[in-house]
Amino acid sequence: MVIDPVSVHRRVGGTGRTATEHLQRGMLEVSTERLVRRLGTLRDRVETGMDRREFLRTVVSGGFAVGMAQWLGVDDFLAADDGEVPVVTALVRDDPDDPWSVRERTRLVPAEWYAAVEKAFELNDLLARTAFTGYLGSAVVPGDYESGTATVSVGLSSDGHSLTEMLGEVAAGIDIDAETIIDVEEIQDGPESREPTFVDAAIDGGVPSGVACETPSSMATLGPALYDPDSRQRFFVTADHAFGEEHDAADDALLLPRAGDDPVELGTVVRYHPVEDVAAVEPNGWLEPTSRIAAPSQPRVRGQFTKFGLADLVARDEELEKVGALSGHTTGKIQGIDAVTCFTDDFCRHGQIRWGGEMDLTDGDSGSVSYHRDPDGEDGDVLVAGFNNARTWWPGQSYVWGVGAYRLTENHGYHF
Template identity: 40%
Template sequence: MHVLGEQQGKAVTDEAEPESADRGEKSGVSVRRRRLLRTGVNLGASAAIVAGFGADYVASRDLDTITYAMARPGPGSATLEPRTKEVPVAWHEGLRLAFEAQERIKQTGAQSLVGSFVVPGSYDSPAATLAVDATDESVADTLADLTGEVPIAMNLVDELPAEPEGTFDRSDVYQVPDLPDGRVPGGVACETDAGVGTLTPALYDADGARFFGTSNHVFGGGGTMTTEHRGEPLAVLHADGPRAVGSVARGYPTADLVRVAPDDGFRPQSAVERASPRRVVGQYTKFGLADLMARGEPLTKVGSVSDRTTGRVEGINGVTCYTGTSCKLGQLKWGGQNDIVDGDSGSVNFHVDPEHPDEGVLVGGLNNARTWWPRADFSWGTAAHHLLDEYGFHF
């Protein structure tokens, strides 16, 4: 294993020396191997299957072909069909090895590990790496047995400080000017008794039923509630005042998503207000997100407070333990910490449909949080592919 980066000023590059129970002195620091397990993370395999496609949406082991997106074949369709493309074999193989190493990290866990992401290579430099945040350098010993020859970029951080309490002027929040025929797009401000967030575009369950969504933590409790807030109203901020458009059916804490059943007369739209184009036609797979990163293609978001921002993909297929009481899987990080602000939670990031760039966009994932600690600068949230894999939900 090769560990890249620095730990509090000490180089942690480790050429492939034999591992032992006690590694002794390393970079002037005594490192003692420990067996560290994190409990409370549900690591079961995904069971959701939509339109006949399983978790990775790859029909064969042909490393030249990936399914980069799941998209609707036409307006009004609630089902998804695969979009495929050809990629370099070496790049795909490097990505596969990194995904496997990441799965081993997640299966074992480490108490001091607070974040881990797969970082795809470019097509010119195809090796993928793993970016790891940890509060104790001894996690490197655990990783050494798990990742093989996949390079690790490890950032040692102190105990994460408390999240700062954010405030914003509600006069800056985007209020939808009208709701024709009760149709409500994503990207507009939504309000609960606990705070303000941003509405997602329409989400669909495995039966094709539409529902409203936003970040679970917009209802308070740090996104930890499943049924405690069932029945609470969700309102859209409108020029004439808040309009209740639905009520909570259930929260999903480990995805930081809440499902809101539409009230009579209101209908979620597969559209993002103020995006161009507005229409949402589907979503990227984790291979599609990797392809965007390999080609340097950015993601864009439209939030109800900070409006439109754009940034590049920074890591995929992540596990984060930065916030809340439980770790979160299937995470996507992108851009910088200023690409979302308080009130943008629940917005989605997206990229134009490469096959029909003037007609629609494909969603990358939710925007749930941003960094606030030193030596970290990104935004993150649950990827759309994980919502499909784990719950059968899609955009």
């Protein structure tokens, strides 16, 4: 489709307010809502340079006893050096074989960097909520720890220079990287791929991720086991769009093709999540989903990154990996996190990760996960970053995109 350029200064919402006024009003509403939500967690109110004395004054003025610090979840802040704050970077299993033994992992980060990234998240959320005319999506790009900065990258169907001026009043301290996207054409063929990766005919009870699976309408890639802590269920998982636009519950079986043998049925879809583009499949036979990935080293999924865990990876210039059934194993840099994508549907997808390049994903790879080694785990342990759904095909941009694992947890309670 072709997107016509329009002015972002156009009056919006039928209220007579300019887009700037909407953003200013939205910033106040977002800030008020977040303040209410965060009263129980004081460490999220830490500002750049706040030392212990300031923190203790904040605790006392808020009517809290210092001895309640552990109950409030701020004892780790009290233990940090001045100029640092703790953030939760991952959800990790204490026992690799027990998917319900998940705990939070924290890391100390520079307070200045934390404040910049948190403000960039809020500004990015504000842009998505406002959804002014010409907005096609945005993403947060944290700087390195030394810089203490963050950038919000914005895709527009109009002149990005006016956007920078418009956001000047609400983006103080956050760089805005605006890019005009004029032409989004029909999806082109992906990179040339090899033969699909099938599991061996003889498999022992569990199926690793990264291998081919089949729906009634197409081929996709199987993801690692997805866990629901509320129901204590474990699911096979792949891309929702692999089942086509018209889902027929009677035919929504997921098959596992096998090398040199007939395919077997893994189960049937019990939960569709079209916005996140995820389909959860309940096992109905002798095969079970596993937390192994079909790479040469057979890495083991030990947990997943949080939003700030992804920001930490960007700050340290780390790469993500993936194993797709068609394109195999690839690696690539993270280009943006907590991204909003409004290119392809009549709704926007939130909580996206942009990484690698368009050559890192092809038709049939949807359903794979992006991951990174677990820095504190055993050899071969990895943490899931997100779920790969698509790639860019429009001029000027090149990345793989898909929903972050943390977004699935926030919206539906799942974890890897």
